[in-house]
Amino acid sequence: MNLYHLRYFVTLAKLEHYGKAAEKLKITQPGLSHAMASLEDELGVSLFEKEGRNIVLNKYGKIFFDDVNKVISILDSSINSFKIISKGGGQINISSIKPLAIQDIPRVTHNFLDINKDKDIDFKFYTGVTNDIIQGLKNDIYDIGFCSKIESEADIEFVPVQKQEMCAIVPFGHPLAMHNELDLIETIPYKHIVFSKNxxxxxxIDGLFNKIGQSPNIAYEVEDDNFIAGLVAQNFGIAILPKMSSLQYMNVKTIPIxxxxxxxxxxxxxxxxxxHSPAAESFYKYVCEKGL
Structure with a gap:
């Protein structure tokens, strides 16, 4: 079925006059008549009836108009969305691990939007652990992920955007709390709360301990960094994790390693x-150049 014929049909149904419809569509009146005859022939039913010098939809035409008008509206909306995307706008889906989600990702996305005010760009935000983010990239859920690097993922492009500063967190009153900096070996005598294996x-973290030829005394394995900090605050153990701004609001002492x-x-x-859409491509290049 010819899409142009459907558009012609909707216009003619609204104006109820071949001459006015042909003028609006910028085609000849015979051309419009031929298109409608072809459409009716394909459907096998008549869609219009004459009413004086005008034409009106018959009951079958009204049924067909309702359906076609909905389809055309949906199609036009989709086309307009893709026009926005082609001009560098549209939605960018990003997912981040939580250490970056508190300040870094909100700041860099705000700055990017600020220099692209002329484009209709919108972000959709997700958080998760690295393995989930990688799977989301593979499943086309996310355009870009901010996470740790997984060496075995050959189909993923990883670009470093922020150096990790590692620190120990301990409860106030803990023997290590008197220190302002630590050698990792000094944490070995104490129970550790560590990130889960996924x-x-x-x-x-394991690489840090491997470098000193030691293994931590693991008391708990936890997925969420804020949960780890909460357990440390309640004296369930100590932890090694990236320095995060949120730690200043937790009841723990942060000590650089x-x-x-x-x-x-x-x-x-x-x-x-x-x-990758032009907007996602532009944001990715922006972050890779500027960092977080």
Whole structure:
């Protein structure tokens, strides 16, 4: 079925006059008549009846008009949405691990929107652990993820956007709370609360302990960093985790880890061989260049 014929039909049904409809559609009146005859022939029913010099929809035409008008409206709305996308607008779906979601992601998205006021860009935000973010990228749920790097993910492009500063958190009154900096070896005698194995931060923390040839005394494995801090505050153990602004609001002492030397990053991640909208492409390049 010819889409132009359907559009012609809707216009003619609204104006109820071949001459006026042809003028509005910028086609000849015979051309419009031929298109309507072709449409009626394809449907096998008549859609219009003459009423003086005008034409009106018959009962079958009214039924067809309601359906076609809905379809055309949906189609036009979709086309307009894609026009916005093609011009650098549209929705960007991003997911972030929580250490970055409190300040860094809100700040960088706000700055990006501020320099792109002429484009109709909107963000949809998600949070999760690294493995979930990676799966969301693969399933086309997210355009961009902010997470740890998973070396085995060959189809994911990872670009470092922020260096991780590792710290120990301990309850106030803990023997280590008197320190303003720590060697990781000093944490070994105490019970540790660590990230669960599906967290992208777990290999980072394990790597730190591997570097000193020690393993922490694990009391609990927890997925959420704020939950870890809450347990530490209640003296369930101590923890090693990235420095986060939210820790200042928790009832814990934050102590920088100065040994062993360690360099690790948070990354912007996206699928390598997949189409990215102009807006998502622009934001990804912006973050990779500016960092978080």
């Amino acid at each position: 967290s992208g931060l777990r290999p980072v 100065i040994q062993p030397e360690w360099e690790s990053y948070f990354y912007a991640a996206r699928m390598k061989n997949r189409y």
